[in-house]
Amino acid sequence: MSTDRYQKVTPDHLRRDAFLYVRQSSLRQVFENTESTKRQYALRDRAVSLGWPIERIHVIDSDLGLSGSSAQHRDGFQHLVSEVAIGHAGIVLGLEVSRLARNNADWHRLIELAALTQTLILDEDGVYDPAYFNDRLLLGLKGTMSEAELHVLKARLQGGMRNKARRGELELPLPIGLVYHPDGSVVLDPDQQIQDSLRLLFETYRQTQSASMVVRRFRREGWLFPRRIARGIGKGEVHWGELNTSRALQILHNPRYAGAFVYGRTRVGRKADMTATQLKVDQADWQVLIRDAHVGYINWAEFERNQLSLKQSATAFGNLSRGTMPREGVGLLQGRVICGLCGKRMRVRYQEVSGKIEPYYVCLDDSAHRAGKPCQSIRGRGIDDTISDLLLETVAPAAIEVALAVEDEIAERIEQANAMRTKQVERARYDAELARRRYMHVDPANRMVADALEADWNHRLRQLDALQQEHDRQRQSDQGLLGDEARARIRALAEDFAVVWNDERIEPVERKRMLGLLVEDVTLVKAQRISIQVRFRGGRTTSLVTDRPRPIAAIRKTLPDVVRTVDELLETCTDRQVALRLNELGYTNWRGQSFTFKKVTTIRIAYHLPSRFERLRKRGMLTGDELARQLGVSTTTIHIWGRAGFLKRHLYGNKHRCLYEPLNNVVLVPGKGGRKPTSPTFIVAQPTEQGAI
Template sequence: MSTDLYQKVTPDHLRRDAFLYVRQSSLRQVFENTESTKRQYALRERAVTLGWPIERVHVIDSDLGLSGASAEHRDGFQQLVSEVAIGHAGIVLGLEVSRLARNNADWHRLIELAALTHTLILDEDGVYDPAYFNDRLLLGLKGTMSEAELHVLNARLQGGMRNKARRGELELPLPIGLVYHPNGSVVLDPDQQIHASLRLLFDTYRQTHPASMVVRRFRREGWVFPQRIRRGIGKGEVQWGGLNTSRVLQILHNPRYAGAFVYGRTRIGRKADLTGTQLKVAQSDWQVLIRGAHVGYIDWDEFERNQVTLRQSANGFGSLARGTVPREGDGLLQGRVICGLCGNRMRVRYQKVGGRLEPYYVCHDVAAHDAGKPCQSVRGRAIDDAISALLLQTVGPAAIEVALAVEDEIAGRIEQANSMRMKQLERARYEAELARRRYMNVDPANRMVADTLEADWNDRLRRLDVLQQEHERQRQSDQDLLGDEARARIRALADDFAVVWNDRRIESIERKRMPRLLIEDVTLVKSDKVSIHVRFRGGRTTSLAVDKPRSMALVRKTQPAVVTLIDGLLETCTDQQVATRLNELGYTNWQHQIFTARKVALVRTTYELPSRFERLRSRGLLTGAELAMQLEVSQTTIHQWGRQGLLRWHVYGHDHRCLYEPLGNVVIVRGTGGRKATRPTFIVAPTPGQGAM
């Protein structure tokens, strides 16, 4: 760099404007490091000394409080680069390179644009012309040192934090329910309602497992949950509101509630647009994990069990997804079935059969991962019935103890709920009393303030009244639930566990919890029969076998006995008469519907049984037209003689569809009367001992 500054400032530079860039890295530095800000603003005098009028020295200070590690979100720096690129800037002023940029990519982009547009750069040490190689080399070195300085500062800070974290002394923001004691230790929140809410959340999850069930219970009981405001207005205050599933999962995944100090659970990553995002780190990669560092709401063993349960609750393939928590649907063994061919977990699928959903246990891993065919698919109704019978046989002797344990659990839950409602009532009374004191302390003449405080007091009183009424209603309901009559019903049902198990009023999700307590897994192998291998918790195993469910074609197939019976009845009966006889004997089709003439005809056609008409024709019976041609009379006469009993006829369809037996003896009688008959009349003489049908 030349020592003569004025040799670099040319009239061409002075015809353009000067731009002073002012930046501090954080708002704290803006308020505390005021001397640095003053030094940056003082560079305007340097520009005036070099020949720029004060009115043409533009100050860009919109980036105060922003880091220089990236040009993103730094509108002031982007404006400066734009002014340099279009040739409006004759000189760029900055206290030092680190004020302009701490990123080499941003810094060198500015240098290249300044060299193209012949723009000067000034810092506290002097003036540089990026068009000259030596000046550009020096500016590049300063930019590299500025970036390295940021790295060194960050490394020092991070190193100090990690060293303090290894001792468990680093103060990190605590989740709701934990606070710092004045001596620096972590203790439980002294607010009893916050403490009770978290205890109730962990107890409910321990009993029900799905996080959604915890949310359902809180909403069903009308309970609220605390949340601490982390930033903005009211920072540090506790806000009460509804509970959602993501909030429950956040609490269950947080090891601080198990009394553990953890550092490095997340790390900063970059998205495709280079914006920062938080990424979760696996537990094995946590930088610091100190168990028992402080008090907690659960122990570490329960925390790890919760993590296993939460992983099992996630949908997906593979061995980690086995044993998922109970969900909706009638499939009793959902999450417990293993394919005996490939060893992967079998999923539950439902298909509508006969107007209701039937469960199917299907192995889809090969189809999903290797585009192959499913290993096997087994209809689950027979499997569930076999497991139900096995459970009834196994659990029956201990049914009374189970019922008493359930009764004690219900009593404990009711006591928890009552304690929670009492704490909500206590907080509501405190807020109402606080609103009353505020109203009583206000100047009565200040009506604008007094009216507002009075309205707030009335609103608090109304909330208190609603909570009290709801508490009384729920308390009465709980007393009925634990009354002597309810206890007697529980003990009576315990005497017959089969009645309880088969009660349709019990939800499927509740019935599935019993197999989860007793059965580790069930392996299915489908061949001529379905082999069921049950492995109980503790290692005991047993094997069962059930008939393979019939295909729909076999289900719809008419029973051979019914086909044989229809074949025999067709010798003497029409389709309608056969249907009537089958219904009298109690036979139905595969859909449990009564037989009709149309259904009989369908069976007859399917199994190629000769119809009643074909059977009569094979015996030589004639139609009315054939017999009329033989006797040389009209068909009407033949039908009339049949109705009069002069001809023997057999019905094969409706009443007017019949066949006639051939004539045996025929006697011809000439017509008599007043005039001569034009043609003879044939009268059939019946064979003695035979009557017309």
């Protein structure tokens, strides 16, 4: 073996450099398995004995603490491969194959490059030339065994963990609110504020069935939520901060809060860049599920109900998303409308109409998935009103019970909020007292430390004062909600469910939640009229038919009675007088506004009604200029005589715009001196047989 070993090392190999690759799988091995590291560095002596000078032996140890399961993120191994590929390496040294790679793809790539560049590989057993078939076969077997060894090690460790998990004895990291007792059992966190925060989260979700509503309530009330540091600096410490939706969803999806021991909720997968990622596993595929294994904040039945409601809350196309949780917006049937043409769920689109936000129920399934046209789009205001009337007829007998339940719920929420704020004040008072004790125990001569502790004490006192003031203010506000006047108002509303339903103080999301307790879904078909199929909880159905919403052009169109009245009034009135007369008769436009001169003019032009001027001219009325030419006087004189009442005139515009009745067979008798009199004298001329005057 030794002779063969030295025959493989040729002068050509010695002209190139030697590369020693050193690796440990984890930082723990680097600090604890020091002998293995020393053995790897000792391979430099083997290279020296083969003829390489010490200054040409390069040690690559930048991969210490990295796993050899993949070449990804191993810069040292990538550098080694590049040196082999360009022919700089005469020999590659490694304690064993597993130090170089535990992945056959990486290992065989290195062997291929070494064979092409005539590079030797050395381990504790000897020197190998990948260009020789026997050596290459042996190196391949060693690589396969190294990869299999990694699998065996993992299987052995995971088998022991699974066996312990089947008994429910495997200690897994616990979420916030649960801790391990010294005897190994799982108990609730002894911090009462942490318990109350989690109970309040589950209670709020039980009432709202929405994780977003839970977060909004915590933000609105100013409540903080705990978070335990899992790793790094401050590991195990509890920090208080704002609750976000992602955190709330993690808690609602975690079965440990239901008292269940679970193993195998996630598995490790690989992304396109071969980086590890956590993949969720369906509940049916969990490896271990032991219900009631320890105490929890909710029971298993409630946990399953929460999972179902969370699944329904996911916004998506298709039948599975029917009955989604109530959200913002005035559309009453949001999430419960089914297209009667294709059977898919209709979505809600909001549009501003006349300064108001109006809902439209639109089926976009074909448009979204097949680039087609929407099946149907229906304005939702009339549909919502029809369903509201149906609900008022259905649930009116239970109105009193509903209102009393609302009163009890308000009282319970106020008590919960007061308890949470009291816990926050107590914690702030404890932090301030702790800061005071730290300051009192410091050496007064050490001013640098004393000043910092004094500043921290003052900061804690300011936080305590702000929390106390906010607590007092909120408590006074809550007392108004529970006062006698508020209770009397709630009981008064209970006598008429219609008043409760139509009360402006009721948020749209609350109406949707009440609707969801009674209605499963509503199917719409838009034709000449809109067909409504209502399916109640329990299977009972009701069919309704309503008129299609009028187009906005038809809504804005002036009523025929108004047009007819305007036409009649124009015979004797001007546009301005017509507007006044219409207002006296109680007419309004489509917006409920009174008529003005401009509105009447617009109606007259739109419906091609003859104007007052045209009507007077048709009846033979003359303008001032025409009558002046007939009488041989100036136009000004005609207007003066008209205002004095000597001529009969008819107004068609403002006070100065008028037409005059014609003076047939009448002549003007002039005064003395040829001057026309101020008070004209008219005589009737008798025509001759030839028609001359």
